[in-house]
Amino acid sequence: MKFSLTPLAVVAMSALSASAYTIKFVNNCGYTVWPAVGKAPNGQPDNSVRFGARLNSKASTSFNVGDRELGIRAWGRTGCDANGANCATGRCNGGLVCNDAGITSNCILSEYGFGDNGPQWGGMRTFWNLSRAGLSGRPSLPLNIPTRLQGPDGQVVACTGGSCPANQCYLKDDDHGAVRNSPLGGTFTHTFCP
Numbered sequence: 001m002k003f004s005l006t007p008l009a010v011v012a013m014s015a016l017s018a019s020a021y022t023i024k025f026v027n028n029c030g031y032t033v034w035p036a037v038g039k040a041p042n043g044q045p046d047n048s049v050r051f052g053a054r055l056n057s058k059a060s061t062s063f064n065v066g067d068r069e070l071g072i073r074a075w076g077r078t079g080c081d082a083n084g085a086n087c088a089t090g091r092c093n094g095g096l097v098c099n100d101a102g103i104t105s106n107c108i109l110s111e112y113g114f115g116d117n118g119p120q121w122g123g124m125r126t127f128w129n130l131s132r133a134g135l136s137g138r139p140s141l142p143l144n145i146p147t148r149l150q151g152p153d154g155q156v157v158a159c160t161g162g163s164c165p166a167n168q169c170y171l172k173d174d175d176h177g178a179v180r181n182s183p184l185g186g187t188f189t190h191t192f193c194p
């Protein structure tokens with residue numbers, strides 16, 4: 001009996017450990033940034049996944065997202081008021097926590113979604129990217145915060161004032177060189193002012 005339970009326990013533990021990934025925001029800027037996370041698969045806001053915080057210079061914070069989620073987006077806001085609302089850049093409807101998944105943010109986003117490549121091609125993965133493409137092809141405003149995104153397997157993309165090539169960040173919807181994918185779980189580090 002004892003031995004027949006052991007494999008079950010191992011399966012349960014590995015399922016648990018792979019059930020979410022973490023988005024860790026690191027603020028290396030010399031100013032306060034208000035990070036936000038939202039969910040908008042196909043551009044439709046879904047408030048079942050959302051997060052907002054105030055992050056002082058040199059501080060960090062984290063948020064966990066179920067690894068089957070689609071249309072997850074994370075970004076930084078600047079120049080917000082004392083309630084975390086009315087931001088100068090990256091603004092949303094709502095306050096510290098947004099109600100619109102950032103579809104009005106018009107700034108650089110990190111984006112995440114579940115995909116299954118099939119067993120022979122790496123199986124279930126998190127697909128991710130940096131994007132300034134906005135929604136519906138709307139061009140972004142000038143870069144609001146230099147941004148770097150590191151995946152759980154060490155892959156890195158970055159878009160800074162001096163360099164934001166199409167293989168690092170979607171500038172328009174068909175820049176498919178910007179997409180990356182990684183095993184489920186782990187930590188994505190979204191760094192402001194890398």
Ligand SMILES: *[C@@H]1O[C@H](CO)[C@@H](O)[C@H](O)[C@H]1NC(C)=O
Pocket residue numbers: 071072111112113114127128129131133170172173174
């Ligand atoms: C970036 O990745 C997300 C998640 O996989 C995806 O939904 C989105 O369409 C990608 N961005 C662009 C501009 O294709």
